Amino acid sequence: MTELLYLRDAYATQFTAAVTAHRDGDAGRAIALDRTLFYPTGGGQPHDTGRLAGLAVGEVRKDGSDVWHSVGEGTLPAVGDTVAGEIDWDRRHRLMRTHTALHVLCGVIWNEWHVPVTGGNMEPLSARMDFEFDPVPEGFAARIEELVNAELAADRAIEVHFLPRDTAVHDADLIRTKVNMIPDSVSEIRVVDIVGLDKQADGGTHVRSTAEVGRLKVLKLENKGKGNKRVRVEIVDA
Numbered sequence: 311m312t313e314l315l316y317l318r319d320a321y322a323t324q325f326t327a328a329v330t331a332h333r334d335g336d337a338g339r340a341i342a343l344d345r346t347l348f349y350p351t352g353g354g355q356p357h358d359t360g361r362l363a364g365l366a367v368g369e370v371r372k373d374g375s376d377v378w379h380s381v382g383e384g385t386l387p388a389v390g391d392t393v394a395g396e397i398d399w400d401r402r403h404r405l406m407r408t409h410t411a412l413h414v415l416c417g418v419i420w421n422e423w424h425v426p427v428t429g430g431n432m433e434p435l436s437a438r439m440d441f442e443f444d445p446v447p448e449g450f451a452a453r454i455e456e457l458v459n460a461e462l463a464a465d466r467a468i469e470v471h472f473l474p475r476d477t478a479v480h481d482a483d484l485i486r487t488k489v490n491m492i493p494d495s496v497s498e499i500r501v502v503d504i505v506g507l508d509k510q511a512d513g514g515t516h517v518r519s520t521a522e523v524g525r526l527k528v529l530k531l532e533n534k535g536k537g538n539k540r541v542r543v544e545i546v547d548a
């Protein structure tokens with residue numbers, strides 16, 4: 311089982327860990343660790359890149375409770391070795407800004423229209439999110455840019471809390487984001503709270519304050535069918 315260090319500190323970039331397993335075969339070369347700062351692809355957020363035991367990390371995936379780091383050329387460390395890792399901070403921070411902007415977008419759309427998000431995906435500084443609009447309101451793109459950028463400029467704090475499952479499932483804000491869909495086996499739920507705006511059960515990485523995001527631009531609205539409208543955005547410096 312890999313301890314996920316980024317859940318408690320999204321700003322740490324360097325760590326050491328013990329190698330618990332490795333693979334070297336047709337499917338590629340990968341290393342599993344007892345703990346990691348590398349975010350594995352999931353929840354709409356792509357994986358981190360960086361270096362581990364002197365090797366380039368190209369992809370990171372979760373397999374059961376283990377995080378596997380795909381690595382490039384070079385000698386693989388032995389099981390039991392202690393290795394040093396470092397994530398590519400530029401890529402991670404862009405993903406943290408983008409991920410946080412999407413929470414602000416969800417919060418703003420919920421507050422203004424009471425419409426839930428149905429899906430989404432992000433890359434560093436660009437993203438898409440789908441909402442249950444039918445049809446999209448008049449002047450929608452300009453209105454969400456205005457509302458989101460006002461919230462970003464308001465410099466709202468973003469807090470991470472770990473709540474017992476029984477507490478989280480009774481929180482009205484979390485019920486809206488389907489906290490009850492989290493498996494019963496999860497006893498502690500991580501909550502990302504943009505104070506006063508948006509609260510979600512979430513395993514991703516976020517910045518500390520909305521001002522750190524920059525500004526959001528709406529690039530395009532797409533009709534993905536009845537009750538499903540896609541918003542494409544990019545994040546730019548403030």
Ligand SMILES: [Zn+2]
Pocket residue numbers: 409410413502510512513514515516
């Ligand atoms: Zn999130």
